[in-house]
Amino acid sequence: MSDPIAIRKAEHLELAQSISDGVGGSAGWEDIHLVHQALPTIDADMIDISTVLLGRRLSFPLVIAGMTGGHPGAVEINRLLARAAENAGVAIGVGSQRAALEHPELERSYTIVREEAPTAFVMGNIGISQLIEYLEAGLIDRHVATLTEMVGADALAVHLNYLEEVVQPEGQTRARDSLAALAAFVKASTVPVIVKETGGGLSGQVARRLKDIGVSMLDVGGRGGTSFAAIEAERSRARGINQKNDLGNALSTWGIPTAVSVLACSQVLPTIAVGGVRSGVDAAKSIALGAVAAGVGRPLLVCATEGEDSLGRWLDGFQLQLRSAMFLAGAHDINDLASSTKVVLGSTKEWFSQLGLS
Ligand SMILES: Cc1cc2nc3c(=O)[nH]c(=O)nc-3n(C[C@H](O)[C@H](O)[C@H](O)COP(=O)(O)O)c2cc1C
Incomplete structure (x- = not known):
């Protein structure tokens, strides 16, 4: 493997698993409390945890966050993640497809997702820096079509x-x-466009600018989960680039906590809660704040490296946790959960108040 993008992607995969959550601060879930209902009115197993994402029904409100593709090790990981998404009836994203646009021989690490998940909701992926280059080179239309076809994307x-x-x-x-x-990308796309952050979170103000250009959905990618500032700081340290290492450390707590970003964005567009969602209980809280679904990255990556059984166990546990939280909050379905009462404490309450969110 000599391509610099492929090498970097492989390093990200490895470092993401060794750098722990929350190095950059909390996502805010500990400050969000659903109110306990001591006398539920239906049985736990009667609760409907299914939901609808951009017109597609999911068995439960989970998106496997886009993480990988573009290097040889990604084929097996994407195969396992896609199979898990198909079996569980949830949505899945792929990592940036830039590598395959530049090196079509790497397409297999992405096409495997649609092969293994023929009916799942699949999301393609590309970065903003590439879009700026493609705009200048007049390549937006051509690349939109390739990205969509490569994975049979239901959204980009x-x-x-x-x-x-x-x-x-x-x-x-x-x-x-x-x-x-x-805006050019949205115009060229034949499928809905989702804009996602990757650890810094999206503010309400950015959400409104994205809505104005026709973006269909937001993925908040908030602070509190996988930290790319930390990952890149570590890559810089290993290369002896001290200034960048210091910068990564100085920015370690930068970003809008996921819970805050979810409340802000969901008032503007349908929103996926991503960044430090670690249980079905976190997901329940995110839905009570306004998310249509929760997305999970790193924990599922770790499971995928352990194998199919590990992924299956994690997904079963997530559903049990979500269903239990809904049972205890008195929510019969996802709509009930979305309108359930929550108590907000601590620094998350302070963020809400200073940003004028309620
Ligand atoms: C190894 C790794 C690679 C990632 N690569 C991408 C990517 O190529 N494109 C993207 O949009 N997000 C990428 N992400 C970000 C995830 O989609 C997600 O926003 C992030 O992991 C936060 O969720 P988590 O805290 O549950 O891990 C990557 C995440 C990980 C862990």
Whole structure:
């Protein structure tokens, strides 16, 4: 493997598993409380945990976050994740497809997802820095079509990752034409476009700008889960690039906590809660804050490296946790959960109040 993108992707996979959650601060779930209903009115196993995401029914409100593709080790991981998504009836994203646009021989690590998940809701993926380049080169239309066909995409996700790019030794920080590039991408796409952050979170203000150009859905990618500032700081440290390592450390708590971003964004567009969702209980809280589904990255990556059984156990546990939280909160279905009463404490309450969110 000599391609620099493939090498970087492989390093991300490895480091994401060794750097623990919350190095960059909390996602805020500990501050969100659903009110206990001591006298539920239906049995736990009668609760309907299914939901609808962009018109497609999911057995439960989970998105396997887009993580990988573009290097040889990604084929097996994406195969297992896709099979799990298909069996469980949930949605799945792939990692950035840039590698395959530049090196079509790497397509297999993405096409495997649609092969293994013929009926699942599959999301393609590309980064904002690439979109700016494609806009300049007049390649948006052509690449939109390739990205969509490669995975039989039901939606295309564009990731915003400037927090990562500023710390990454080889990072790109061009941003001037970002909104124009996104608008052109939305216009060219035949499927809904999702904009996702990757650890910095999305504010209500950004959400409104995205809504104005026709984006269909947001994935908040908030602070509190996998930290690309930490991952890139570690890559810089290993290369002796001290200034970038120091920058990554200085930015370690940067970002909007996931819970805050979910409340802000869901008032603007349908929103997926991603960033430090670690249980079905976190997911229940995110739905009570306004999310239509929760997305999980790192824990599922770790399970995929352990094998199919591990993934199956994690997904079963997630459903049990979600169903139990709904039972105890008196919610019969996802709509009930969305309108259930919650108590917000601590620094999350402070974020809500200072951003004028309620
Ligand atoms: C190893 C790894 C690679 C990732 N690569 C991408 C990517 O290529 N495109 C993208 O949009 N998000 C990428 N992500 C971000 C995830 O989609 C998600 O936003 C992030 O992992 C936060 O969720 P978590 O805290 O549950 O891990 C990646 C995450 C991991 C762990």
